[in-house]
Amino acid sequence: MLSDDGWLPPEVVRMNTEFEASIERNLKNSNQESHHHEQTKSSQVTFAKQVQSMVQVMHEEMGNPFLExxxxxxxxxxxxxxxxxxxxxxxxxxxxxxxxxxxxxxxxxxxxxxxxxxxxxxxxxxxxxxxxxxLKSSSKLQVSSLKSDVSLFSRLYIACQSRDGDLDDFFRHENGMSPIIIPIWKLETREQVGSPCVP
Structure with a gap:
C-alpha cells in the first residue's frame, strides 16, 4: 500500500477515516460496555444457584468424591x-x-x-x-448358538407332532440358520473325511 516515499493513495486514506469515524460513532451511541454475554447479573445469579445446588447434592446424596x-x-x-x-x-x-x-x-x-x-x-x-x-468369547457364542438351536428344535418338533409329520424325515435335514460346523461336533478327523475322495 505504501509507496517508496511513504505516500498512501487517497482511496485508502478515505476508507481509513470513514472506518475510524464509524467506530467512534458506535462507541458514542452505545452506552453499554463491551463484555461477555454471560457477564450479566442474572447469568451470574443463575450460575451461583446451580453451583450451590450441585454442592448440596454432593454433600447430601453422593458424599464428597474427593474423600475417596x-x-x-x-x-x-x-x-x-x-x-x-x-x-x-x-x-x-x-x-x-x-x-x-x-x-x-x-x-x-x-x-x-x-x-x-x-x-x-x-x-x-x-x-x-x-x-x-x-467381545464375547467363542464359548459364550457357542452356548448362545446351542440355546437358540434347542429353542428352534423344540418348536419344530412340536409343530411336526401336531401335523403328523415324519420325525425321521424331520431330523434328516438341517434346521438351523447355518449348517452344522463339523469341527464343533468332532465327528471325524480330517484324514477320515478326505480318505474316500483320495484314490
Whole structure:
C-alpha cells in the first residue's frame, strides 16, 4: 500500500477515516460496555444457584468424591469404577491433543508439507459415555448358538407332532440358520473325511 516515499493513495486514506469515524460513532451511541454475554447479573445469579445446588447434592446424596481412598477413576453420579482403558484415555487426553496440535502447526504451517484444508483425524478415545466394547468369547457364542438351536428344535418338533409329520424325515435335514460346523461336533478327523475322495 505504501509507496517508496511513504505516500498512501487517497482511496485508502478515505476508507481509513470513514472506518475510524464509524467506530467512534458506535462507541458514542452505545452506552453499554463491551463484555461477555454471560457477564450479566442474572447469568451470574443463575450460575451461583446451580453451583450451590450441585454442592448440596454432593454433600447430601453422593458424599464428597474427593474423600475417596481409592486410586481408581469414579463416575461422579453413580460412583461406578470406570474401566482401566477409559482411565488411561482420560489421563492422556491432554497429551494426545497437544501432540496433535504440534503436528498440525509443524506439518501445515511451518513445513507446509500437508495442505491446511486436510482434515485432522478423529480421536476415538474411550470415555465415560463410550466404554470399551467387550467381545464375547467363542464359548459364550457357542452356548448362545446351542440355546437358540434347542429353542428352534423344540418348536419344530412340536409343530411336526401336531401335523403328523415324519420325525425321521424331520431330523434328516438341517434346521438351523447355518449348517452344522463339523469341527464343533468332532465327528471325524480330517484324514477320515478326505480318505474316500483320495484314490
Amino acid at each position: 481412598e481409592t486410586n481408581d477413576l469414579l463416575k461422579l453420579d453413580t460412583k461406578d469404577i470406570v474401566d482401566q482403558a477409559v482411565a488411561v484415555a482420560v489421563c492422556q487426553a491432554e497429551k494426545i491433543g497437544q501432540q496433535q496440535y504440534d503436528d498440525f502447526v509443524t506439518e501445515r504451517l511451518q513445513d507446509q508439507s500437508t495442505p491446511i484444508s486436510q482434515p485432522i483425524r478423529k480421536n476415538k478415545l474411550l470415555l465415560f459415555s463410550r466404554p470399551p466394547v467387550r
